[in-house]
Amino acid sequence: MRILFFGDIVGNAGITAVSDVLSSLVTKYGVDLVIANGENATRGFGLNYHDCLALREAGVDVITLGNHWRGRSSIDDFCEEFDTLVRPYNLRDYDFGQGYVTVDVHGVPVTVTNLLGTAFMKEEVLSPSVCMSDILSEAPEGIHIVDYHAESTSEKATFAYYFDGQVSAVVGTHTHVQTNDARLLPQGTAFISDVGMCGAYQSVIGFEPKSVIDRIYYGGPTPMQISEEGERCINAVLLDFDDETYLATDITPLFYIDGKERVYGQKDL
Numbered sequence: 001m002r003i004l005f006f007g008d009i010v011g012n013a014g015i016t017a018v019s020d021v022l023s024s025l026v027t028k029y030g031v032d033l034v035i036a037n038g039e040n041a042t043r044g045f046g047l048n049y050h051d052c053l054a055l056r057e058a059g060v061d062v063i064t065l066g067n068h069w070r071g072r073s074s075i076d077d078f079c080e081e082f083d084t085l086v087r088p089y090n091l092r093d094y095d096f097g098q099g100y101v102t103v104d105v106h107g108v109p110v111t112v113t114n115l116l117g118t119a120f121m122k123e124e125v126l127s128p129s130v131c132m133s134d135i136l137s138e139a140p141e142g143i144h145i146v147d148y149h150a151e152s153t154s155e156k157a158t159f160a161y162y163f164d165g166q167v168s169a170v171v172g173t174h175t176h177v178q179t180n181d182a183r184l185l186p187q188g189t190a191f192i193s194d195v196g197m198c199g200a201y202q203s204v205i206g207f208e209p210k211s212v213i214d215r216i217y218y219g220g221p222t223p224m225q226i227s228e229e230g231e232r233c234i235n236a237v238l239l240d241f242d243d244e245t246y247l248a249t250d251i252t253p254l255f256y257i258d259g260k261e262r263v264y265g266q267k268d269l
């Protein structure tokens with residue numbers, strides 16, 4: 001089983017970056033299931049119906065969210081219509097939608113869970129580890145992918161080692177910066193602290209640099225603008241699993257600019 005997971009998709013630049021190459025990546029790498037984090041897809045904050053549909057039509061099978069899960073309040077109205085849209089499981093006092101989904105891929109159950117972390121996050125949430133134990137006791141046996149949406153790299157690694165061998169993969173999202181620590185843990189869980197983002201390459205985590213500088217350094221009143229111009233990048237990981245043991249056999253980070261595979265810090269391969 002090979003699963004392709006895209007990091008946070010930011011704005012139209014991110015949606016088009018993904019939709020332009022998704023089918024070719026699926027063919028090139030022999031992908032069986034596509035997962036993407038869509039919490040920033042609608043102009044940087046949240047996900048509206050139109051963009052949810054666009055990601056589905058582009059070929060994203062399961063969409064996860066994060067702390068911006070309700071950046072567009074309209075999600076209350078449509079999140080249950082999309083049976084493979086996953087909002088954070090451990091939210092307090094939010095009754096819409098689902099915190100994990102299980103899909104059948106060639107006869108193998110694949111469960112995808114979305115959890116919010118706690119360190120340096122504003123949201124008050126239920127304990128991710130307690131929630132994960134609850135999910136493992138009720139979800140069907142099979143491959144289990146956890147999108148752990150959090151700021152702290154050490155928090156994500158701690159969670160991954162705690163559940164090593166119990167879940168198939170822990171992939172971090174939220175920081176929009178791909179970390180250079182993808183690995184297989186000793187008991188067979190694939191892990192990366194952060195997958196990174198999909199969107200404008202020359203940007204501050206997807207936002208137009210000048211608008212961020214104005215806002216952060218000069219207290220400018222204008223909100224940060226989404227960066228829609230120029231090169232578009234994709235940060236993702238390929239995850240390989242044994243269909244019998246449900247454990248990971250490999251994790252491979254991917255980085256593309258305008259549809260061309262790249263290595264950070266190098267102009268060309």
Ligand SMILES: [Fe+2]
Nearest residue numbers: 066067068174
């Ligand atoms: Fe986030």
Ligand SMILES: [Fe+2]
Nearest residue numbers: 008039040174
């Ligand atoms: Fe994000």
